[in-house]
Amino acid sequence: MNQPWSLIATTPMGLEAIAARELRDLGYEDVQVENGKVNFKGGPIDICRTNLWLRTADRILVKMAEFPARTFEDLFxxxxxxxWHEWIPADGEFPVEGRSLKSQLSSVPACQGIVKKAIVEQLKEHYHTEWFEETGAYYRIEVILHNDMATLVLDTTGxxxxxxxxxxxxxxxxxxxxxxxxxxxxxxxxxxRPLYDPCCGSGTLLIEAAMIGxxxxxxxxxxxxxxxxxxxxxEDWEQARDEAFDAVKDDIELQLYGSDIDPEAIELAKAAAKSAGFGQEIEFKVAPLAKARPEGEYGVMITNPPYGERLLEKEEVERLNRQMGFMMKTLPTWSMFVITPSRQFEHYFxxxxxxRRKLFNGNIxxxxxxxxxxxxPRRHHEEA
Structure with missing residues (x-):
């Protein structure tokens, strides 16, 4: 089996450059960014490490092949x-999924069927059998057709x-x-530095910060x-997990605080933080934004306030944005970061x-x- 393999870290739209930075920080040099994905090279241990370590990627895929496919025969x-036999054993389970965009082969079910049949034929020749029970390890295969080019990928993540x-x-x-x-x-x-989320909801942002910290x-x-x-x-998985356990720095004191007006959300946040191993490291409390006041100096506030089209009426969102602006006037040493679809946020703030940076929160x-x-003062070399 030839190495290194062509690997793909898929990402939500807008996070490609951040995932690429993560890969470079992990030591990968040949990193190429495309829409919704980052391409890099690696072997078995790299599949293990990137699945364990990447914070902003969705999946790690192996690029198995790429070729023109204008007809079903081309695809087959x-x-x-x-x-395929170098990857899939005789008992492997290998469902095929697909996508097609701007291609002559537009029927996704038909393309999935062709790819499945072709893989079966290749495996038949190698394993000398006519039937595959598919009761073993799971190998999800995807065929992506775009502009009459077929890309075949193997999902390592699940x-x-x-x-x-x-x-x-x-x-x-x-x-x-x-x-x-x-x-x-x-x-x-x-x-x-202290970190505070005044609209913390179920606490995800603070838990992710704790993991980073x-x-x-x-x-x-x-x-x-x-x-x-x-x-x-x-042993590659064992090595990658041992490396990750050894890298944990749980002797660092964290200053993480969150509040939300919804008591139910705060209970969910506390339960999630405890499940993640940060039950004592993150302080949550019930408080409306108007009464939210972080402690400490030179802190960072990051928040994902409610959006009018999802949770609150437009007037309420405007009021929250004004309150955040008032809060920042009382916190001259703090930095603030807000993700919102509101085009008028700066006006109300x-x-x-x-x-500013464009990001997609789900499809929004x-x-x-x-x-x-x-x-x-004592850390002038750090960025805000």
Whole structure:
């Protein structure tokens, strides 16, 4: 089996550059950014490490092949030419899913059937059998057709990487773990500074910050289908997990605070923080935004306030935005970061943002408004 493999970290739209930075921080040099994904090279141990460590990616895929496919015969022969037997054992379960955009082969069910048939034919020739029970390890294959080009990928992750395992119950309009981690990383917060979320909901943003602060690999609490693949040695997974456990810095004191007007949300936040191992490290309390006041100096405030189209009426959202502006006037040493779809946020906040960035929270186009306060006196080398 030739290495290195072509690997893909898929990401939510707008987070590609952050995931690329994560990959470079992990030591990957040949990193290429495209819409919704980051391409890089690696072998078995890299599949293990990236599944465990990437905070802003959704999945780690292996790019098996890419070829022109204008006819079903093109698709069949291109798929059959791949050495599937090097990956899928005789008892492997290999469902095929698909997508098609701007391609002559527009029937996704038909394309899935062709790819499945071609893989079966290739495996038949290698394993000398006419029947595959598919009772073993799980190999999800996807065929992506775009502009008459077929790309075949193998999913090493299973359920999306945003499913860390600590959030058992979900509150209203939750912020995905991947987006929450991205907001913390974009703020350049570090654990020497207080962090406060005045609209914390079920606490996801603060839990992700705690994991970043203690350098906890987000995938440590979950499993992956590729752990059962013979082509990825069990010792590689053991090594990657041992590295991740050794990297935890749980002796760092965290200053993490959250509040929300909804008592039910605060109970969910406390339960999730406890499940994640941060029950004592994050302080949650019930409080309306008008009475929210963080403690400490040179802190960072990051929040995902309610959106009018999802939870509150437009007037209520405007009032919350004004209250955040008033709050910031009383916190001259703090930095503030707000993600919202509101195009008038700066007007109600009372001040133009120092920087804005377009992000998608689910399918909602948002702006990440960034207000930079002064740096702590003793740490002039850090960014706000």
């Amino acid at each position: 022969q291109g798929t059959k030419a791949v050495n 359920p999306s990487l945003h499913k860390r395992g600590y959030r058992k119950l979900i509150g209203k309009a939750p912020l995905k773990e991947t987006m929450a981690a991205a907001l913390v990383l974009l703020s350049r917060w570090n654990p020497t 203690w350098n906890v690999a987000p995938g440590l609490r979950r499993s992956f289908p590729s752990e059962a693949w013979p082509c990825i040695p069990e 009372g001040r133009p943002a120092d920087k 186009e948002c702006q990440f408004y960034q207000y930079f306060g002064p740096l702590p």
